[in-house]
Structure formats: structure tokens, C-alpha cells
Amino acid sequence: MYDAIVVGLGPAGAVTAAELARAGLSVLGLEWKAVPRYKVCGGGLSARIDRLLEPDFHPLIEDTIHAVRFRFAGTESFEVVSREPIAFMVMRDRFDAHLVRKAEARGVRILDNERVVSVSEGADGVAVTTARGWYRARIVVGADGANSVVARSLFAGRRGRLWGALEGEVAVPRIPSSLGAGAIALDIGVVPWGYAWVFPKEGRLSVGVAGLHGRERNPKGCYDRFVQGEPTLTGIEVPRGLGHPIPLYGGRPAERMPLATKRAVLVGDAAHLVDPVLGEGIYYAILSGRMAAVSIVDHLHGLTPDLTAYDAEVAREIYPEFRVAARMAWAVYTFPRIMHQALRRGPEVVRLYYDVLKGRETYQSFFAKIRGKAEAFFARLVREKAASVFSRGCSGRSR
Numbered sequence: 001m002y003d004a005i006v007v008g009l010g011p012a013g014a015v016t017a018a019e020l021a022r023a024g025l026s027v028l029g030l031e032w033k034a035v036p037r038y039k040v041c042g043g044g045l046s047a048r049i050d051r052l053l054e055p056d057f058h059p060l061i062e063d064t065i066h067a068v069r070f071r072f073a074g075t076e077s078f079e080v081v082s083r084e085p086i087a088f089m090v091m092r093d094r095f096d097a098h099l100v101r102k103a104e105a106r107g108v109r110i111l112d113n114e115r116v117v118s119v120s121e122g123a124d125g126v127a128v129t130t131a132r133g134w135y136r137a138r139i140v141v142g143a144d145g146a147n148s149v150v151a152r153s154l155f156a157g158r159r160g161r162l163w164g165a166l167e168g169e170v171a172v173p174r175i176p177s178s179l180g181a182g183a184i185a186l187d188i189g190v191v192p193w194g195y196a197w198v199f200p201k202e203g204r205l206s207v208g209v210a211g212l213h214g215r216e217r218n219p220k221g222c223y224d225r226f227v228q229g230e231p232t233l234t235g236i237e238v239p240r241g242l243g244h245p246i247p248l249y250g251g252r253p254a255e256r257m258p259l260a261t262k263r264a265v266l267v268g269d270a271a272h273l274v275d276p277v278l279g280e281g282i283y284y285a286i287l288s289g290r291m292a293a294v295s296i297v298d299h300l301h302g303l304t305p306d307l308t309a310y311d312a313e314v315a316r317e318i319y320p321e322f323r324v325a326a327r328m329a330w331a332v333y334t335f336p337r338i339m340h341q342a343l344r345r346g347p348e349v350v351r352l353y354y355d356v357l358k359g360r361e362t363y364q365s366f367f368a369k370i371r372g373k374a375e376a377f378f379a380r381l382v383r384e385k386a387a388s389v390f391s392r393g394c395s396g397r398s399r
């Protein structure tokens, strides 16, 4: 019997497992795919990741981002530059394998090519059944991503919001000059309720689209439209995109159901801990993994009666951030053209948002600083819209 079994060894699982082993617990990590495994992902780490991880992942950084080139449907381009890094680009197979190796070095027993098919929880432990056998532990951690078996087995009724996403990688001899060194391209005019991107890596570009399921029923059409219209990709043969859901935090009560039972916790994508503005999940996967590990260690050392401290910490540290982010996402993706024009006229707001990605501001402090501007902006917008409707109405009558 292990102290803990961690299901899934992406960033959330690898970091949780490493932290548990560091505290002296016996830990088994089960991963469906062979490590290193490919993951459909932009591989963009916001620069604040340095607050969570030791710097030994830096040799895996393929590009450091200092600028974002914003576009609306391939046009109306503008760039906002930052002196300090905003983000780091990694390939997920190498980055995730690095975290798994670190967990292994801390003493975690790693079994890859080991798909978990079901999990059950009893009074004295959990039983985890895989395609090859079964294992027992005192605690199970669901770090098995967007389609989590652990969530489905032990957290019945949990539902959340999903972004559909498609991404492709294309080899390039050099980064296109229309993108520029150390820059990414973001377009909020191609995908209804979402955005499209080009992220540079060493000798390749990651190209993708992500948008809300239900509103966008043709992500492939969006992807093709973006690839054809994005100036950075002119003359480049981009392969077709691979699909994967992004489990966003949406803020509805069903999405805020507990993340802990008596013997199980959910972390990362399995817990829908993805920022609703950008779909950034790696940072929160690692953050939630570390929070969960503290709570499990305290509980197994007899310091706390259960695992609810994890829930409480997510509710205290992450949900208030996501609630503000969800309001911002609503504004940006409901009025994409207007927001694009507003950001073009107000690059200082973009720079302040960069400070969130650098870890200098939180979403809450960011919003407090721009709130006055945002309210004045929307009030003016409503006045202008109303004026234009009335003037159209008057000219209609006079004709």
C-alpha cells in the first residue's frame, strides 16, 4: 500500500508526486503514455513560473518572449513590447519529462504506459485499477487532465466549461521577420469566443486556435482561416491541427464543487484550474499540485482531520483570481473588435497585464487599477451606440 498514487504525470502530477516524495511519503506515479509524451499545447509558460519552479528547467526554454503582436482577423496589427520577459516557450514533451525525472529522483516510483481505467474509494484506502493490474494507496491524486478518470470515478456530477482547441507544429528554417525575435502573435478576430496564436520555438512554430465549445462548432474552419490569413504564416505549409479540450474555470456552482473527498484530490486540468482569459493552465497545474501536496502531507502526518484545507486554499488563492479573469474574458471575447481597438489605444493596460504574467500584479490588483478606465470606456461605448441607434432611427423616420 502506497501513501499516495498520482494518476497522470503532466506538470500537475509530476510536481505533486515530487512534493509528496520530498516529504518522505511513498508515492506511485501512473502515466498512460510513454514518457516523454507529446502534448497538444502552446507550451507558453508565463514568466511568473519562476516563482514556482527551480531554475533547472531553463535549459529547456526554446524562446523567451518580450513582445506580443496583436491582430484582429489578420489585420489592424500592433505590438506591445516589454523589457523583461513576459513568457518562456517550451516543448511539452521535454518540459514534462524533466518534471517526471525530478519526481523520480525524489523517490517516486514511475510507471508509464500504464492507463488507469477506474478508481474506487473505501474507508481504509483507494484502489486504482489499470489496464495491467491494480494498486492501493491511502490517497489518490487525480492529475489526469481534461478527461480525468479520477474525476469521473470519484467526483460525480462535476461539470465544467470546455474550450475546444486545435494546434499544429510546423518546422521553419528561421522565425519569420513579420513576427520578429522574441514575439508571439495573438489574434482575437478569428475564433468566436476565443483566440488564435503563433508561438515560436527552436526551428518551429506552434500554431493554434481555441474557443468556447457550443459557440464555435467548426474549430477546423477557424484554424484554416487563421492559417490562411495570418501574415506570419504566409508561404508556410502548416499541417492540420490536433484537437484537445481546455477545461476552463467558468465560475458556475457546478464548476466550484469540492476538489477533495476523504481520500482523493483533483489538481490541474482535472480540477478545471485553467485561466479563462488565455487558457493558461500549466502555471495553475503546478500551483495546485503544490497546494494539494501540502494538504496531503499535513493530513497523513495527522495534523489535519481531512483534505479540505486544499479546497479552502484553492478557494482563497485561485478562484478570486479566476473570477476577475472570467469577467475580463467576457468583455474581451464578447466585444473582440472593440477590445482590440481599445488595447491598441491603451498599451499601458497591456503592459500592466504583462505584470500579471510576470507575477508582479494579480488579476485582482490589475483590475482594481484599470477599473475606472474600463468603466469609463464601456459607458462611452454605450453612449455612442445609443447615439448611433437614435440617429439611425431619426433618419429612418425622416426618409
Ligand SMILES: Cc1cc2nc3c(=O)[nH]c(=O)nc-3n(C[C@H](O)[C@H](O)[C@H](O)COP(=O)(O)OP(=O)(O)OC[C@H]3O[C@@H](n4cnc5c(N)ncnc54)[C@H](O)[C@@H]3O)c2cc1C
Binding pocket: 007, 008, 009, 010, 011, 012, 013, 030, 031, 032, 033, 037, 039, 040, 041, 042, 043, 044, 045, 046, 114, 115, 116, 117, 143, 144, 145, 146, 147, 148, 149, 165, 166, 167, 208, 210, 243, 244, 245, 246, 267, 268, 269, 270, 274, 279, 280, 281, 282, 283, 285
Ligand atoms: C491547444 C492547447 C494549447 C495550450 N497552450 C497552453 C499554453 O501555451 N500555456 C499554458 O499554460 N497552457 C496551455 N494549455 C493548457 C495546458 O496544456 C494544460 O492546462 C496543462 O497541460 C495542464 O496540466 P495537467 O498536468 O493538469 O494535465 P496534462 O498536461 O493534460 O497531463 C495529464 C496527464 O495524465 C495522463 N493521463 C490521462 N488519462 C490517464 C489515465 N487514465 N491513466 C493514466 N494517465 C492518464 C495524460 O497522458 C497526461 O500525461 C493549452 C492546451 C491546449 C489544448
